[in-house]
Amino acid sequence: MNTRRWRQRLLPLVVLSVIIIAALIWLHGPLVRALSFLQKPLSAGGTWVTDRALAWCEAALITGEDAAELIEQRNALAIERAELEKLRDENAVLRDQLGFLERRQWKGVAASVTQRSVGPNGSSFVIDRGVDDGIQKGNAVVVGDGMLVGKVTSTTATSATVTTLTDPGLATAITLLNGVRTIGLAQGVTGTLIAIEYIPNEETIRINDLVVTSGLEEGMPSGLLIGIVNDVQSDPTAPFQKAIVEPLADSRRFAIVSVLVTEGL
Amino acid sequence: MTGTLTRVLGFFLLALLQTSLLASLPFPLNSIPLVFVAGIWLIQQESSVAGAAWIIGMGLWMDLWGLSFVPWQTVGFSIAAIVATVSARKLFSHRSLYGIVSCYLVAAGCTLLWDIAVQFILSLSHPEASAWSAWVLYRVWETGLGIVLIWFVFSSTKHLRRLLGIRTA
Numbered sequence: 001m002n003t004r005r006w007r008q009r010l011l012p013l014v015v016l017s018v019i020i021i022a023a024l025i026w027l028h029g030p031l032v033r034a035l036s037f038l039q040k041p042l043s044a045g046g047t048w049v050t051d052r053a054l055a056w057c058e059a060a061l062i063t064g065e066d067a068a069e070l071i072e073q074r075n076a077l078a079i080e081r082a083e084l085e086k087l088r089d090e091n092a093v094l095r096d097q098l099g100f101l102e103r104r105q106w107k108g109v110a111a112s113v114t115q116r117s118v119g120p121n122g123s124s125f126v127i128d129r130g131v132d133d134g135i136q137k138g139n140a141v142v143v144g145d146g147m148l149v150g151k152v153t154s155t156t157a158t159s160a161t162v163t164t165l166t167d168p169g170l171a172t173a174i175t176l177l178n179g180v181r182t183i184g185l186a187q188g189v190t191g192t193l194i195a196i197e198y199i200p201n202e203e204t205i206r207i208n209d210l211v212v213t214s215g216l217e218e219g220m221p222s223g224l225l226i227g228i229v230n231d232v233q234s235d236p237t238a239p240f241q242k243a244i245v246e247p248l249a250d251s252r253r254f255a256i257v258s259v260l261v262t263e264g265l
Numbered sequence: 266m267t268g269t270l271t272r273v274l275g276f277f278l279l280a281l282l283q284t285s286l287l288a289s290l291p292f293p294l295n296s297i298p299l300v301f302v303a304g305i306w307l308i309q310q311e312s313s314v315a316g317a318a319w320i321i322g323m324g325l326w327m328d329l330w331g332l333s334f335v336p337w338q339t340v341g342f343s344i345a346a347i348v349a350t351v352s353a354r355k356l357f358s359h360r361s362l363y364g365i366v367s368c369y370l371v372a373a374g375c376t377l378l379w380d381i382a383v384q385f386i387l388s389l390s391h392p393e394a395s396a397w398s399a400w401v402l403y404r405v406w407e408t409g410l411g412i413v414l415i416w417f418v419f420s421s422t423k424h425l426r427r428l429l430g431i432r433t434a
Contacts, residue, residue, distance in 0.1 A: 014314075019273050020322040028329065035277070039285040046289025054351040116288035116295070117332045126284075126330050154331055160333040254287070 017189060022198040032158045039114035044255040047113065051199060051253045071232075075248055078225060079145050082212050085177045085224040106221050108258035109133050109144070113160070116252075123167035123188070125251065129259060130158045138219035140260045146164075146215060147249035148172075148224040160259070164251050165226060168193050174226060176243070178205050183214050186226065186245060194227060194245040201241050205232050206262045211245050225249075272307075272315045275429070279303055279319070280326050288332075293406035298373075301345075302414045305369045308349050309359035310426060317346035320372075334400060336387075342381030345372040362419050369415055373396055373408055380404075 023031055056068040112125035129135055139152040140161045150164040151172065163170045166188040174196065176182040182203050188196045199205065209229040216223025227247040234241035251257075283299040300323040307316030309429040324342025335341075349372035357364035384400070418425065 015269055018316055020276055021325065023273075024331070025325075035419065036282060038281055042281060042285035043289050046286045050289060050291045113289075114294075115284040115330060115332060118284060118288055118327055123334065124331060126332070159330070205283075252291070255289075 018063060028156060029158045032128070032130075032156065035161075036112070036114050040112045040255075042113065042129065044115045046116075047253065047255040051052065052099070054250070054253060068076070075144065075147070078228065078248055079147075080179065082210055082223060082225050085210070086212070089181070105263045106260045107134075107192070107263050108220060109135060109261055110256060110258055111135075113159075113255050113257065124153070124161055124163045125257070127160050127162060127257065128158070130156050130160050132157050134261045135160050135259050136219060140213070140220050140224060141257050142224060143249050143251070143254045143257050144259060146224050148226050149249050149251040149254070149257065151220070151249075162251075162257070162259075164188070165247055166195055173214045173216040173220065174211050175212040175222070176205060176229070177212060180204070183216065186211065189244070192247065192250070193230075196243040196245060198240045199243060201234060201236075201239060203241075205229060205241065205243050206233065209243075211243075217262075219262070271393070271429060272319075274324055276304075276319050278299070280323060281305075283323075284330075284332060290367050292403075293368050293410065296403055296407040296410060297414060298407055298411045299414070301342075301373070301376075302369065302411050302418065304346065304367055305349055305372055306365065306415065306422075307429075308346075309357070309365050309368055314350065317350050320346040328411070329355045334403070335380045335383050337379075337383055338376075341376045341383070344379060345375040348372055362379070362416060365415055365419055368406070369411060375413060377404060 013100070021065050055064065055068070058064070058071075061067070062070075109129055111129040111133075114128050115126040117124040127141075135152055135155055136244065137152055137155055140148055141150045141152060145150050148165065150162045150167075151170065152160045153163040153170070154161045165172060165186070168188045171185045171187045174184055174186045176184070176196065176199075180203055182199055184196050184199060185193045186196045196211070196213075207229055211226045211229065213220050213222055213224040213226065225248055227245040229243045230246045231244040232241060279300045279434075283297070287297050287299060288295050300319055304316040304320035304323070308395055309320060321339065321343050324339040327338045330335065352371050353359065353368050357368045359365060380400075384397070
């Protein structure tokens with residue numbers, strides 16, 4: 001290929017590169033709004049396929065109806081139990097602090113998933129709501145009746161990136177609903193699980209204990225369901241034990257989520 | 266400029282398909298490297314920088330929205346785009362499937378090495394945040410599906426060249 005031909009081709013292609021880069025950087029906001037019209041149905045379509053595929057895999061183990069019913073029952077019971085436990089705790093606190101005025105209220109902002117991460121675990125996704133809708137970094141993202149799936153980790157005016165609980169880089173302040181209400185930090189581990197480390201050995205943890213948010217971090221209300229303990233790893237010679245938690249909600253199966261934003265009184 | 270517009274629109278369409286539709290599909294379908302493969306094919310067919318711009322643009326896209334498992338993809342994808350462009354011109358033929366597959370493997374190897382370097386650096390400060398096993402499995406599937414996609418694209422080369430208005434070399 002001669003130099004002249006190369007020069008003839010180079011100009012429009014340099015223009016192409018500049019257009020792509022400029023569009024991605026400076027036209028980010030308008031671009032996000034324009035693209036979300038296309039992204040929402042595409043993402044919803046992919047999510048539907050994933051939901052069907054996961055349901056089909058579950059059906060291979062037990063019958064489909066049984067699986068769906070059991071999952072529904074488990075989630076309903078978990079929510080009910082979490083609410084009961086939370087009410088019991090709240091009741092005790094309220095008795096002690098009668099007259100306490102809650103300074104914050106939580107409002108849910110519904111958002112559609114427009115993009116998902118390219119990599120293992122699908123550990124982050126982008127939603128079509130951003131700072132303009134009151135969303136801030138650290139806000140909780142929930143599905144269903146208050147099942148936490150992740151936290152907002154970055155925002156733009158018109159979009160926000162959500163990192164899921166199973167991401168190894170994300171830590172969430174939690175409370176274990178065991179006898180002594182153990183508090184700690186939950187962190188994602190390889191695959192689709194969450195680990196709670198450094199739990200003192202003298203604290204009793206049982207399989208199927210519920211894990212909820214403790215509310216000890218900014219932008220995160222207490223009592224949001226995270227998951228259930230499915231394994232406890234303890235070593236009699238070590239001072240700490242570790243709990244492996246299975247999240248109750250799988251973000252890959254939801255195309256619409258709610259972001260909990262605060263409304264100051 | 267019609268060709269330039271087609272390529273800009275083509276990039277956005279493929280990037281949307283990859284990050285919205287394919288990324289929402291169950292594993293391993295979510296690992297199909299659509300834009301990367303399309304970029305390699307374009308580099309091979311056109312001997313131009315349009316394909317390279319697609320690959321670099323995809324790295325930038327993932328970094329802007331924080332969509333990548335490993336950060337700083339723009340750098341890794343830029344290195345891959347340069348290596349692919351040079352190797353397409355000097356080493357590999359676009360007339361043979363093996364030539365395009367080799368070009369893809371060399372470019373994918375560059376991103377792999379970049380990812381390993383970044384993950385290693387990150388693991389020094391945050392060892393708990395590294396998930397090597399999940400990442401390796403993902404990359405193996407990504408490379409395999411990339412080769413399958415190249416085979417598919419290669420067998421449709423005539424139609425795609427006509428669609429994009431690429432003259433026969």
